[in-house]
Structure formats: structure tokens, C-alpha cells
Amino acid sequence: xxxxxxxxxxxxxxxxxxxxxxxxxxxxxxxxxxxxxxxxxxxxxxxxxxxxxxxxxxxxxxxxxxxxxxxxxxxxxxxxxxxxxxxxxxxxxxxxxxxxxxxxxxxxxxxxxxxxxxxxxxxxxxxxxxxxxxxxxxxxxxxxxxxxxxxxxxxxxxxxxxxxxxxxxxxxxxxxxxxxxxxxxxxxxxxxxxxxxxxxxxxxxxxxxxxxxxxxxxxxxxxxxxxxxxxxxxxxxxxxxxxxxxxxxxxxxxxxxxxxxxxxxxxxxxxxxxxxxxxxxxxxxxxxxxxxxxxxxxxxxxxxxxxxxxxxxxxxxxxxxxxxxxxxxxxxxxxxxxxxxxxxxxxxxxxxxxxxxxxxxxxxxxxxxxxxxxxxxxxxxxxxxxxxxxxxxxxxxxxxxxxxxxxxxxxxxxxxxxx
Amino acid sequence: xxxxxxxxxxxxxxxxxxxxxxxxxxxxxxxxxxxxxxxxxxxxxxxxxxxxxxxxxxxxxxxxxxxxxxxxxxxxxxxxxxxxxxxxxxxxxxxxxxxxxxxxxxxxxxxxxxxxxxxxxxxxxxxxxxxxxxxxxxxxxxxxxxxxxxxxxxxxxxxxxxxxxxxxxxxxxxxxxxxxxxxxxxxxxxxxxxxxxxxxxxxxxxxxxxxxxxxxxxxxxxxxxxxxxxxxxxxxxxxxxxxxxxxxxxxxxxxxxxxxxxxxxxxxxxxxxxxxxxxxxxxxxxxxxxxxxxxxxxxxxxxxxxxxxxxxxxxxxxxxxxxxxxxxxxxxxxxxxxxxxxxxxxxxxxxxxxxxxxxxxxxxxxxxxxxxxxxxxxxxxxxxxxxxxxxxxxxxxxxxxxxxxxxxxxxxxxxxxxx
Numbered sequence: 138x139x140x141x142x143x144x145x146x147x148x149x150x151x152x153x154x155x156x157x158x159x160x161x162x163x164x165x166x167x168x169x170x171x172x173x174x175x176x177x178x179x180x181x182x183x184x185x186x187x188x189x190x191x192x193x194x195x196x197x198x199x200x201x202x203x204x205x206x207x208x209x210x211x212x213x214x215x216x217x218x219x220x221x222x223x224x225x226x227x228x229x230x231x232x233x234x235x236x237x238x239x240x241x242x243x244x245x246x247x248x249x250x251x252x253x254x255x256x257x258x259x260x261x262x263x264x265x266x267x268x269x270x271x272x273x274x275x276x277x278x279x280x281x282x283x284x285x286x287x288x289x290x291x292x293x294x295x296x297x298x299x300x301x302x303x304x305x306x307x308x309x310x311x312x313x314x315x316x317x318x319x320x321x322x323x324x325x326x327x328x329x330x331x332x333x334x335x336x337x338x339x340x341x342x343x344x345x346x347x348x349x350x351x352x353x354x355x356x357x358x359x360x361x362x363x364x365x366x367x368x369x370x371x372x373x374x375x376x377x378x379x380x381x382x383x384x385x386x387x388x389x390x391x392x393x394x395x396x397x398x399x400x401x402x403x404x405x406x407x408x409x410x411x412x413x414x415x416x417x418x419x420x421x422x423x424x425x426x427x428x429x430x431x432x433x434x435x436x437x438x439x440x441x442x443x444x445x446x447x448x449x450x451x452x453x454x455x456x457x458x459x460x461x462x463x464x465x466x467x468x469x470x471x472x473x474x475x476x477x478x479x480x481x482x483x484x485x486x487x488x489x490x491x492x493x494x495x496x497x498x499x500x501x502x503x504x505x506x507x508x509x510x511x512x513x514x515x516x517x518x519x520x521x522x523x524x525x526x527x528x529x530x531x532x533x534x535x536x537x538x539x540x541x542x543x544x545x546x547x548x549x550x551x552x553x554x555x556x
Numbered sequence: 557x558x559x560x561x562x563x564x565x566x567x568x569x570x571x572x573x574x575x576x577x578x579x580x581x582x583x584x585x586x587x588x589x590x591x592x593x594x595x596x597x598x599x600x601x602x603x604x605x606x607x608x609x610x611x612x613x614x615x616x617x618x619x620x621x622x623x624x625x626x627x628x629x630x631x632x633x634x635x636x637x638x639x640x641x642x643x644x645x646x647x648x649x650x651x652x653x654x655x656x657x658x659x660x661x662x663x664x665x666x667x668x669x670x671x672x673x674x675x676x677x678x679x680x681x682x683x684x685x686x687x688x689x690x691x692x693x694x695x696x697x698x699x700x701x702x703x704x705x706x707x708x709x710x711x712x713x714x715x716x717x718x719x720x721x722x723x724x725x726x727x728x729x730x731x732x733x734x735x736x737x738x739x740x741x742x743x744x745x746x747x748x749x750x751x752x753x754x755x756x757x758x759x760x761x762x763x764x765x766x767x768x769x770x771x772x773x774x775x776x777x778x779x780x781x782x783x784x785x786x787x788x789x790x791x792x793x794x795x796x797x798x799x800x801x802x803x804x805x806x807x808x809x810x811x812x813x814x815x816x817x818x819x820x821x822x823x824x825x826x827x828x829x830x831x832x833x834x835x836x837x838x839x840x841x842x843x844x845x846x847x848x849x850x851x852x853x854x855x856x857x858x859x860x861x862x863x864x865x866x867x868x869x870x871x872x873x874x875x876x877x878x879x880x881x882x883x884x885x886x887x888x889x890x891x892x893x894x895x896x897x898x899x900x901x902x903x904x905x906x907x908x909x910x911x912x913x914x915x916x917x918x919x920x921x922x923x924x925x926x927x928x929x930x931x932x933x934x935x936x937x938x939x940x941x942x943x944x945x946x947x948x949x950x951x952x953x954x955x956x957x958x959x960x961x962x963x964x965x966x967x968x969x970x971x972x973x974x975x
Binding site: 336369373414 | 643644645646650685686687690692755756757758774776778786787788789790791792793794795796797800802803805806807809810813816817822823824825826827828829830831832833834835836837838839840841842843848849850852920921922944945946947948
């Protein structure tokens with residue numbers, strides 16, 4: 138076993154440096170796929186990988202791989218990583234500590250003279266957040282070989298009608314190819330995958346525990362819904378003659394909450410994060426509305442039942458309000474993923490060796506690990522974050538907790554790479 | 557009395573020409589205050605005024621006046637006019653026929669040799685629509701001497717933080733002045749004011765009647781409301797720990813509808829035309845929401861009761877959902893206006909002389925006439941529009957109906973200017 142000769146010189150300064158590439162003012166971070174700020178963030182990470190002595194490779198959608206060749210480079214590598222894209226007005230830790238922390242987790246033993254048996258790879262995944270093209274974990278889904286996604290991306294556009302491929306090209310990717318199947322990795326490319334992440338929930342902080350060891354990742358589903366009515370003048374059209382697409386949307390938003398609460402399980406969640414009205418004028422009855430709905434559960438069947446109930450409510454609303462359901466689209470409805478027993482064991486052992494408290498737990502947020510689990514055995518390491526806040530500027534993790542997470546990741550990678 | 561020597565050569569071609577100045581594709585029109593398209597539209601109208609032989613004057617906020625001096629130019633003039641600004645994705649008739657139709661209504665008798673006793677003025681009012689700065693009938697409110705508005709406009713900004721004064725300057729107005737009281741007109745400037753407009757409701761078309769003679773304009777109130785919650789990650793924050801500002805907004809939107817229906821009168825209407833969520837990401841619980849609410853009635857007290865109930869509901873929602881009511885602001889809460897009996901009579905007589913059917917009716921939409929009524933006796937002439945549609949691209953009036961409206965306006969102006 139490798140011994141840690143030095144404290145990882147972890148500080149939040151690289152995190153602050155990366156957070157500076159943002160389209161919204163600090164402390165918030167907005168770094169959306171393939172924007173200038175995303176490209177600058179990627180360049181920063183590649184530089185950090187190179188400074189750590191890793192050899193850098195990028196694929197057609199901008200997944201970035203930093204490799205440290207092991208003693209037996211022909212063996213399947215051990216991989217770790219996360220994402221750096223950030224939804225509008227979010228924080229600087231989500232994803233980022235799984236990328237910068239992974240570089241740190243390799244840099245320290247590398248400097249200390251350790252040489253792994255298996256090669257180690259740090260991965261920066263493209264677009265874990267669904268902000269721009271509506272698809273979460275785009276990079277890891279493609280790595281895991283999603284033919285459907287590779288095909289649909291040929292015609293996917295963002296809200297400003299910029300195609301995925303044009304956006305990728307503007308960021309320097311997918312130069313001469315429309316076929317994204319080059320991104321797919323073979324099963325067996327990695328012997329294991331581990332992701333370090335903030336918990337994005339309050340449990341570890343509340344219970345004063347240093348490390349969360351993830352046993353399963355909850356199953357997310359995403360929907361888009363559109364209603365259409367006749368619109369009209371807010372003064373002139375009397376109430377009985379209206380079919381207000383905005384009120385239809387409000388009703389559906391409240392129905393989502395009701396169906397989620399009716400599931401009877403604390404593990405069911407549902408959110409209407411986007412609700413847009415057209416034309417969006419104070420004196421105009423909304424003629425169109427657009428909703429984007431996220432619902433998750435650790436129980437796939439129970440979550441699918443919520444999706445079905447949302448659909449039924451949308452149909453019912455069309456009848457009571459005389460609106461048209463012009464779109465009801467399930468963007469994704471993924472199965473949950475279970476962590477690998479051997480990886481759970483490796484993380485547990487690492488935690489004990491470092492005299493840190495730990496707890497087995499469920500990840501309610503999804504991560505690239507959910508899709509990497511299709512390619513290789515998977516595990517995740519959580520650290521506490523302030524009040525469980527995430528996806529907002531108040532997101533925060535202490536230097537001590539980040540340092541603990543990096544140490545546990547370092548030891549875990551050492552263990553996994555030695556087998 | 558003047559006789560109409562020729563059919564007004566009304567066609568929809570000037571309407572189509574003006575509609576071409578739009579920030580959205582035809583048949584929709586988007587022409588927002590002080591944008592390039594608004595400036596082009598204003599230039600078009602000024603040219604039309606000049607071609608009709610009117611002398612053109614503009615005030616500090618861009619109200620445009622085209623004057624035809626009468627035989628006794630020292631007398632108070634008779635005024636007519638409307639607006640050309642258009643909310644996003646609306647139609648090409650709202651306001652426009654009251655401007656271009658008024659020019660036509662003067663051009664025809666002028667060409668035929670008629671000379672009015674009182675001077676006639678065509679007015680293009682600035683920003684009847686509240687789109688950009690949240691204030692409807694901005695131009696006519698100022699003409700009517702609103703000190704409050706003149707003061708508040710010094711610090712008013714649009715959603716992109718552009719100040720009203722900077723916007724006005726970019727359009728060539730308010731060049732060297734911050735004080736907008738120069739816009740105020742004295743009571744008695746006009747002996748009467750008449751506005752030609754599409755009905756924006758279905759009654760005239762349904763009943764096959766050519767001309768609506770407005771007896772009163774319903775009283776509008778506009779509110780902005782903002783809720784604030786904690787936001788957070790859509791997967792990680794469990795339902796009992798949420799205070800979702802988006803669901804608070806949806807509840808309030810449905811409460812607006814309920815309070816309006818509870819008024820017991822068909823004349824009460826209420827609309828949530830704007831509902832915005834922050835940060836607006838599918839996997840983020842809304843931390844802020846912003847609503848803009850419009851409610852109107854021909855009974856001021858009944859409408860004020862609806863406003864009060866909306867306020868009560870907003871407060872109740874803060875308690876049940878644990879959100880903060882960070883803003884509840886009544887933008888305006890205007891009294892209704894009654895048409896002048898002599899003007900109603902003049903329009904009725906004109907209609908009879910032209911062998912057109914007519915009907916006394918209420919204007920449920922507000923118009924610049926609501927504020928011109930503070931300056932002078934006021935009246936309005938309505939023509940039918942397709943299915944009562946307004947504020948959307950399907951807005952339409954037939955050439956016959958527009959021609960009828962212009963003829964009635966021509967005769968009415970002749971009558972009013974002769975006394």
C-alpha cells in the first residue's frame with residue numbers, strides 16, 4: 138500500500154481560479170456548455186492536467202482525459218472525474234471538486250514517487266448539466282455508447298436555434314465529423330470508475346460525518362411540456378372565453394408537486410425548474426406555455442408512476458381549460474445505478490486508514506457516474522457541503538472537507554489501481 | 557356640414573407598410589418603445605402626416621402631433637389619435653388604425669376643400685403598451701399632467717437596466733432635459749378628443765354591427781409580485797425541505813383567476829401575463845419568481861377588492877410555503893373614464909348619416925383616451941375585428957370596417973370642429 142508522505146496541498150485557490158470563468162457575477166457561477174467561459178474553463182483544466190504530468194486527450198464532444206501510465210499500461214485503467222459546467226447562477230464546487238480534486242489526488246502520489254500498476258485517468262465530462270441542450274450527462278452518456286443520443290445530437294438545437302454540432306465546432310470540437318459514435322468507449326476500457334463530489338444534501342453536515350460512500354444513484358426523468366391556447370387581450374377577452382396556457386402550466390406545476398407527495402416516499406422528488414409564458418406581456422393572455430420537469434426516485438417504478446400521473450394531469454388540464462397539449466416529451470427516464478461492492482469496500486478501507494468517519498448513503502442527485510456504471514464498476518465519494526446547498530451561489534465546502542475527500546480518493550485510486 | 561365627396565381611399569397597404577417595422581416575423585408585430593423598429597415606425601408616421609399637409613411637432617417623450625390649422629386657430633383644437641407600439645408577437649391593427657386612420661380622416665376632407673373652424677390634431681401617443689417600462693399609456697398620462705410619472709421616469713429602468721431617459725435619448729427624444737413636465741398639456745388645450753380603435757372583443761362581429769360607440773373605459777390595475785425561496789438542487793433537496801418560489805407563483809396565478817371569478821360579475825377580468833422563474837434550469841428549484849398581473853373592471857371598487865384579495869393570497873402563500881414576498885407593488889390602479897355626452901351624440905349622428913349600424917358599448921381594454929379624458933371631453937369609435945382577437949398575430953379588421961371607421965371619424969371631427 139502507498140503511504141501518504143505529505144498532506145495534499147489542497148486549497149480553494151484553484152477552485153476560485155476556475156470560478157472566475159463565469160457569465161454571472163461572483164459568488165455565483167454560470168458556465169454553460171461550449172460558451173467562451175466554458176472553453177476558458179476547459180483550457181484551465183487541461184493546463185492543470187499538464188502541470189500534473191498527465192497526457193491529455195480530447196474526444197469529439199470535448200470529454201477531456203488526463204492519463205498517467207501505470208506499470209502495466211496494457212491493463213484497463215482506473216478512472217475518476219466529474220464536470221465543470223455550471224447551471225446559471227449556481228456555485229463553484231458542484232462537479233469542480235471531482236475534476237480538480239482528481240488531478241490533485243494523482244499529483245500528490247506521483248510527486249511522492251508512487252507508481253500505480255494500472256494506468257490512472259482523470260476525466261472532465263462534457264455537459265453534465267442539461268442547461269443548453271436539455272440533456273444531462275451528455276458526455277458520459279455518449280462514452281457509455283448511447284446510439285440514440287449520438288443520432289439525436291445531429292439535429293439538436295439550443296433555444297437560440299444554434300445546433301449542437303455548430304456549438305461544438307465553435308468550441309473547437311467535432312471538427313470534421315457529424316458522427317459522434319467515435320466518442321463511445323468499449324466496455325472494459327476502465328477496470329473501475331470513482332467520482333468525488335459534494336453531497337448536495339444536508340446529511341453529512343447535519344450528522345458531522347466526513348465522508349459519504351454512495352451505494353446507489355437515484356433515477357432521474359426529465360420531461361418537457363407545452364400547452365397552447367388562444368391568447369388575446371388581457372382586458373378585452375372575458376373570463377369564460379379564455380383558454381389560458383399560463384394557468385394550464387401553473388396547474389400542472391402544482392399537480393407535479395401533488396403527485397410527488399402522493400408517492401408516499403420521502404425519496405420521491407419532483408421540480409418544475411422552467412416555466413415560460415408566451416408572449417410574456419402583462420396585458421396579454423398567455424397563448425403558449427413551456428415547462429421543464431425533473432422527477433427522481435431511488436425506486437424506478439415509483440418514479441415512472443409519477444411521470445405517468447403527470448401525463449394524465451396534463452391531458453386532464455387540456456380538457457378543463459380547453460388548451461392543446463402541443464408537446465409532452467420524456468427527454469430521459471434513466472434507471473438507477475448501484476455502486477460496485479469492491480469499490481465501496483476500497484473507499485471504506487481508505488476512510489478507516491485515514492481515521493475519518495463515513496456513512497453509506499444514496500445519491501439523490503445524478504452524476505456522470507450513473508452512466509459510467511454502464512461501462513465499468515462504479516463508486517462515488519461524497520463530502521459535506523454547507524446546509525446541503527447546491528445549484529446556487531451559497532454552495533460551499535470547507536478546505537478540511539475537500540482535503541479529506543481528496544485523501545480518500547487518493548488512497549482509493551491507489552488500491553483500485555494495484556489490483 | 558361637410559359632405560364626403562369621395563370614398564376614403566383606405567386600403568390596408570399603409571398598415572402593412574407600418575407592420576414591416578417589426579422585431580418578429582410577419583404576420584406578428586413586435587414594436588417596443590424606443591427600439592430601432594419603433595423609431596422607424598415613428599418616422600413613417602411623421603412622413604404620412606407631412607404628406608397629408610399637417611405640421612408636425614414632437615414632445616420630450618416622443619408624443620407626435622400633426623396639426624391642421626382651422627379657420628380660428630386660436631380656439632382649442634379637436635384632437636384624435638392612438639399609438640403604434642406593439643407588444644411582442646402581437647398584431648398590426650391595435651392602435652395603428654387610430655393613427656393612420658386619423659391621418660386619413662383629415663387628408664380626405666382637406667383634399668376636398670373643407671376647412672374646419674377649430675384646428676384638428678392627430679396625436680401619436682408614446683408607449684400605450686407597458687412592455688418596456690411597465691407603464692401603460694405613458695405618453696397620454698404625461699400629457700394629462702402626471703407629476704408622479706414625470707418624477708418616477710427619472711429613475712425608471714427596463715429589464716436590461718437601461719434607463720428610461722437613456723432609451724428616450726437613443727430614440728432622439730428628451731435630449732437636454734431630465735424634467736419631463738414640459739410634456740404636460742394645459743386643460744383646455746383640446747375642446748374634445750376622439751380615438752378610433754378596433755374593438756379587441758367579439759361583440760360587434762358577433763352581432764353584425766359596424767360601429768361601437770364607447771360610453772366608458774374599464775379601470776385597469778397592474779401589479780408586480782416577487783417571491784423568494786431558498787432554491788437548491790432538484791434532486792438533492794427533499795420535498796419537506798423546500799420553499800419553492802415557482803410553486804408560490806403558480807398558486808398565486810390560480811388565485812388571481814379564482815378571485816376574479818368570485819367577483820360575480822362578467823366585467824371583472826384578471827390575467828397573469830408574465831411569470832418568470834429564477835434561475836430557470838430544469839434541475840434547479842426556483843429560488844425567485846416574478847409575476848406581472850393585470851386586472852380590470854368597469855366598477856372601480858370591485859376591481860380594487862380583487863387587488864386586495866390578490867395581496868391577501870400572496871401573503872397567505874408566504875406562510876404556507878415558507879417563501880418571502882420580496883415585492884408586491886401596485887404599478888397603477890386607475891379610475892374608469894366616462895365618454896362625453898356631446899361626443900357620443902356626434903358619433904351617433906355621423907353613424908346615422910352614413911347609414912351604418914351602431915351600438916353603445918364599454919371598452920374593456922384601456923386606451924390613451926382613458927387619460928386624455930383628464931384633459932378634455934373624450935369619446936371613442938370602435939370597429940369590429942376578427943373573432944375579437946387582439947394582442948396576437950391573428951388580429952384582423954376588414955378594409956370595409958376600417959373604411960367605415962374612418963368615415964365616421966371624419967364626420968365626427970367635422971362636427972366637433974365646427975362648434
